[in-house]
Amino acid sequence: MSGSRLETEEAAREYLEFDPAKIERREVYRLLTGSVVPRPIGWASTISKEGVTNLAPFSFFTVVCVAPPMISLTIARRPDGSKKHTLVNAEETGEFCFNAVTEDTWERMVDSANGCPDGVSEFGVTGLTPIPSVKVKAPRVKEAPIHFECKTHQVIYLGPNKHPLLIGEVVYFHVDPAVMTGKYIDMKKLHPVGRLNGFLQCTLGKFLEREFKDGMAR
Numbered sequence: 001m002s003g004s005r006l007e008t009e010e011a012a013r014e015y016l017e018f019d020p021a022k023i024e025r026r027e028v029y030r031l032l033t034g035s036v037v038p039r040p041i042g043w044a045s046t047i048s049k050e051g052v053t054n055l056a057p058f059s060f061f062t063v064v065c066v067a068p069p070m071i072s073l074t075i076a077r078r079p080d081g082s083k084k085h086t087l088v089n090a091e092e093t094g095e096f097c098f099n100a101v102t103e104d105t106w107e108r109m110v111d112s113a114n115g116c117p118d119g120v121s122e123f124g125v126t127g128l129t130p131i132p133s134v135k136v137k138a139p140r141v142k143e144a145p146i147h148f149e150c151k152t153h154q155v156i157y158l159g160p161n162k163h164p165l166l167i168g169e170v171v172y173f174h175v176d177p178a179v180m181t182g183k184y185i186d187m188k189k190l191h192p193v194g195r196l197n198g199f200l201q202c203t204l205g206k207f208l209e210r211e212f213k214d215g216m217a218r
C-alpha cells in the first residue's frame, strides 16, 4: 500500500512550512544550508591582473559537466555589493584553480576565508604555498593533493540581485598518486573535508559501502 498513493492528510507527518517570498533572507539561507549537506568546498586560487595571488573557499560549489569538464562556484557579493577578489580575478584574467580541501588543510582553509585588503594575499597570511600551473597563470596550493586548472567559461548573473555564478572549464588536472588506488581517487586516502551548516565541517569517519549487482559503486 505504502508508496502506491498519496497519504491521507491525517496520516501525513506534520511539517513546518516556509514560503521564501514571505520569510527573511537569513532564514532562507539557514533552510538551504541546513538542508543541502554536506557541501563540497571549492578552494579557489587566482591571481589578479596586477600579479597578486588570492585564495578563498566556496561551498556553493559543484561539478556541472563532464564533457567538457566544468565546475561552478557561487560567489556572493560583499555586503556593499562589490565583487569578491576571486570573481574579479576569474573575470579579468579568465582563469582560476580549484584545490581539494583535506583534513590536513581544513583549518587553513577556514583562515583563508577571512578576506584580505587589495594587494594582500591569503597565501602569505595562511602560510600556504602557491605553485605554478601548467596551462593557466593562476597558482595552485602545494599543500592540496588535487588541483584543477580552469578557464572561466561563463559568469551568469542570477535573479534580481545579479548573484554571480562562475562556471569554469577544467583544462588540466593534477592528482597526487598518494591519494589514488588504481584508477580511482580513494576517499580513504584523500580524507576530504566538506561543509555542514554554519562553520561546521565534516570528514569521512565511517564509510558506508555496498556493492551493486555489477560491481562496486565507483
Ligand SMILES: Cc1cc2nc3c(=O)[nH]c(=O)nc-3n(C[C@H](O)[C@H](O)[C@H](O)COP(=O)(O)O)c2cc1C
Binding pocket: 041, 054, 055, 056, 057, 058, 059, 060, 061, 074, 075, 076, 077, 083, 084, 085, 086, 087, 109, 110, 112, 113, 114, 115, 116, 195
Ligand atoms: C567553508 C567556507 C565556505 C564558503 N563558501 C562560500 C560560498 O559558497 N560563496 C561565497 O561567496 N563565500 C563563501 N565563503 C566566504 C568566502 O570564502 C569569503 O568571503 C572570502 O573572503 C572571499 O575571498 P575573496 O574576496 O578573496 O574572493 C565561504 C567560507 C568558508 C569558510
